[in-house]
Amino acid sequence: MLKIGIVCYPTFGGSGIVATELGKALAKKGNEVHFITYSQPVRLDVFVENVYYHEVSIVEYPLFEFAPYELSLASKLVDVVKHEKLDLLHVHYAIPHAYVAFMAKQILMQEGINIPILTTLHGTDITLVGKSELLGPAISFAINQSDCVTAVSENLKQETIRSFDIKKNINVIPNFIDFSEYDVSPDLELKSIIAPNGEKILIHISNFRPVKRVEDVIRIFHILAQDIDAKLIMVGDGPQRENAEKLSRDLEIDRQVRFVGKSQDIPRLLGIADLFILPSETESFGLVALEAMAAKVPVISSNTGGLPEVNINNKTGFTHDVGDVVAMAKSARFILEDANRLEGFKEEAYKQAHEFDLQNILPRYEHWYNSVLDSFKTNGGMDCVE
Ligand code: GMT
Numbered sequence: 001m002l003k004i005g006i007v008c009y010p011t012f013g014g015s016g017i018v019a020t021e022l023g024k025a026l027a028k029k030g031n032e033v034h035f036i037t038y039s040q041p042v043r044l045d046v047f048v049e050n051v052y053y054h055e056v057s058i059v060e061y062p063l064f065e066f067a068p069y070e071l072s073l074a075s076k077l078v079d080v081v082k083h084e085k086l087d088l089l090h091v092h093y094a095i096p097h098a099y100v101a102f103m104a105k106q107i108l109m110q111e112g113i114n115i116p117i118l119t120t121l122h123g124t125d126i127t128l129v130g131k132s133e134l135l136g137p138a139i140s141f142a143i144n145q146s147d148c149v150t151a152v153s154e155n156l157k158q159e160t161i162r163s164f165d166i167k168k169n170i171n172v173i174p175n176f177i178d179f180s181e182y183d184v185s186p187d188l189e190l191k192s193i194i195a196p197n198g199e200k201i202l203i204h205i206s207n208f209r210p211v212k213r214v215e216d217v218i219r220i221f222h223i224l225a226q227d228i229d230a231k232l233i234m235v236g237d238g239p240q241r242e243n244a245e246k247l248s249r250d251l252e253i254d255r256q257v258r259f260v261g262k263s264q265d266i267p268r269l270l271g272i273a274d275l276f277i278l279p280s281e282t283e284s285f286g287l288v289a290l291e292a293m294a295a296k297v298p299v300i301s302s303n304t305g306g307l308p309e310v311n312i313n314n315k316t317g318f319t320h321d322v323g324d325v326v327a328m329a330k331s332a333r334f335i336l337e338d339a340n341r342l343e344g345f346k347e348e349a350y351k352q353a354h355e356f357d358l359q360n361i362l363p364r365y366e367h368w369y370n371s372v373l374d375s376f377k378t379n380g381g382m383d384c385v386e
Pocket of ligand 1: 013014015016018121122123124127152175206207211282283284285286287288
């Protein structure tokens with residue numbers, strides 16, 4: 001059994017969820033899993049066997065206008081690796097986590113400890129922040145200095161190779177869903193509150209950042225609602241929420257749209273939905289689309305990034321060009337207007353979600369860990385292969 005350190009962003013967001021669920025699954029199998037973050041990951045219960053949480057306290061000093069988080073994290077990593085005798089560090093996100101892990105590794109080397117650093121790329125570090133010319137060299141460096149790297153989709157792998165000077169082999173290990181913990185039996189009482197007259201229920205879940213194009217969700221719904229009796233649930237919060245609320249008032253559909261804020265109850269909400277809308281500008285994978293499909297909810301999404309690897313056009317839903325709200329609304333109507341057709345799409349979405357069952361993906365992570373550890377034992381670490 002391994003002692004694994006996991007570093008991630010602990011807030012609402014796909015990468016933190018993937019890191020947390022992976023850690024939980026590894027702990028269930030008897031590995032000792034140590035989460036090292038600045039606050040407790042949202043989906044983590046720390047009173048579970050084999051799970052440990054180490055909070056990074058950020059050093060504040062009046063001279064520092066910006067608290068040096070990277071310094072605090074590197075120091076914490078050194079401390080936890082030494083005292084818990086970790087076998088490896090699995091960091092989620094190149095910046096700053098892979099960058100910081102490299103620094104921690106150098107410090108530990110001085111003490112004769114050679115800890116493998118495994119990095120998983122989730123997207124924003126490559127496709128959004130990573131586009132900054134200023135950060136490019138630091139991101140390339142962090143990726144190249146990792147002992148092993150994975151990306152969550154083939155598209156993200158190719159995008160990383162295109163955008164940076166990458167000298168590492170990048171393995172693709174997609175996001176996953178733990179069906180054993182996914183109870184989505186429909187809550188009929190909730191359904192009758194949201195849609196008292198049997199209206200179709202559409203849902204969008206995100207952090208309402210500009211990349212999610214939440215105003216497109218409202219526009220799609222506005223077009224659709226002219227032909228289909230429907231309600232829309234908007235789950236999450238973020239910088240574009242106010243604009244989206246205003247738009248729904250301006251379009252006079254605010255009585256049909258509910259903004260419910262952040263929720264810990266995603267499966268319950270998905271359990272009553274008929275269609276998921278994800279018109280993002282880009283999405284390296286789209287974990288939330290996978291969660292919807294696991295709840296038998298077909299998806300209307302854009303066709304960018306890794307989304308077409310998850311949402312299969314004209315099978316599990318539809319994919320369209322970014323911003324083409326008319327086509328997205330048309331496809332939504334096509335799915336919803338015929339009960340048998342809707343059932344067919346639901347079944348296909350559910351079937352496709354099983355491709356990403358944790359039971360299939362976890363062994364790939366375990367294999368990855370073991371192969372890098374083997375190479376550390378035999379030659380002090382070399383580029384890993386799957
Ligand atoms: O975009 C988000 O909602 C959050 C973001 C994150 O950094 O946590 O998600 C990214 O990682 C997820 C897990 O791998 C992917 O499913 C999301 O597609 C990806 N977001 C983007 O690429 C914009």
